[in-house]
Amino acid sequence: xxxxxxxxxxxxxxxxxxxxxxxxxxxxxxxxxxxxxxxxxxxxxxxxxxxxxxxxxxxxxxxxxxxxxxxxxxxxxxxxxxxxxxxxxxxxxxxxxxxxxxxxxxxxxxxxxxxxxxxxxxxxxxxxxxxxxxxxxxxxxxxxxxxxxxxxxxxxxxxxxxxxxxxxxxxxxxxxxxxxxxxxxxxxxxxxxxxxxxxxxxxxxxxxxxxxxxxxxxxxxxxxxxxxxxxxxxxxxxxxxxxxxxxxxxxxxxxxxxxxxxxxxxxxxxxxxxxxxxxxxxxxxxxxxxxxxxxxxxxxxxxxxxxxxxxxxxxxxxxxxxxxxxxxxxxxxxxx
Ligand code: ADE
Ligand code: ZN
Numbered sequence: 001x002x003x004x005x006x007x008x009x010x011x012x013x014x015x016x017x018x019x020x021x022x023x024x025x026x027x028x029x030x031x032x033x034x035x036x037x038x039x040x041x042x043x044x045x046x047x048x049x050x051x052x053x054x055x056x057x058x059x060x061x062x063x064x065x066x067x068x069x070x071x072x073x074x075x076x077x078x079x080x081x082x083x084x085x086x087x088x089x090x091x092x093x094x095x096x097x098x099x100x101x102x103x104x105x106x107x108x109x110x111x112x113x114x115x116x117x118x119x120x121x122x123x124x125x126x127x128x129x130x131x132x133x134x135x136x137x138x139x140x141x142x143x144x145x146x147x148x149x150x151x152x153x154x155x156x157x158x159x160x161x162x163x164x165x166x167x168x169x170x171x172x173x174x175x176x177x178x179x180x181x182x183x184x185x186x187x188x189x190x191x192x193x194x195x196x197x198x199x200x201x202x203x204x205x206x207x208x209x210x211x212x213x214x215x216x217x218x219x220x221x222x223x224x225x226x227x228x229x230x231x232x233x234x235x236x237x238x239x240x241x242x243x244x245x246x247x248x249x250x251x252x253x254x255x256x257x258x259x260x261x262x263x264x265x266x267x268x269x270x271x272x273x274x275x276x277x278x279x280x281x282x283x284x285x286x287x288x289x290x291x292x293x294x295x296x297x298x299x300x301x302x303x304x305x306x307x308x309x310x311x312x313x314x315x316x317x318x319x320x321x322x323x324x325x326x327x328x329x330x331x332x333x334x335x336x
Pocket of ligand 2: 019020021172200223281
């Protein structure tokens, strides 16, 4: 019997990720290590299932578990380590560029100064680039269910910090309970400062939520956006305006937005000419990785290897920082 291992051809496809939440990349093992280092007792039964994975049973419960786990991330060194571990894992799967959606709120809640918070993430980005040649950048995220005033405050702080690695602005959280229109001022502050803007919409609410997100200042990408498929006129508009959807198939299936991969609209959106990219969202919560999302797109969502390369090109074109040459002239580790 042959013991030869077969390597999937998807392994050789360069990958780029525009939709992943930095706090949501920390695995249960890493959260436990950080809690031990910071002398924090985790609410074991609330946070973990018996098999050691994060416990949650629907979207709002997921957001609660996410906030509890993020509470164990306390210091700049913690943020450096999370960033470095995530980018290193992505590089091992063939990723060349990742935008990390990071929330100043989660640092502030545990008493971490904003500048130190960003410095920790930046150190992780620099170390991962030096060791693996992967480029990381930061998207500053507001969380809509933390309230309008808080979101405007985060927008102002983001702009005041003017960190060179912060290239974009996003809004996550409870989409159905907190409509986008209330956050226009926060987006105006970010957009006027030149940050690229994206919004979570069309995940747990329908086409109207996507339209409201598109009406916000500066928005050129939508995080998820997959429920546009319920409205053919909106699909046409997305295609015509070249609005990029940052699609996270496993997140959608696991959170029940669609019952299975076979019901997922990635293929239909692509066929309609909507520019799409692939993301892992919150990988350990949903049992995925960016490499796995590319594999699944190939195996179950009708994407050829060439389609996957196009998806990466779309992501690099839609990136909020300069990604020129990242695929054709990859950086060699050590040439910083
Ligand atoms: N925060 C982290 N993951 C999220 C998601 N999938 N939707 C909205 N907010 C989030
Ligand atoms: Zn997300």
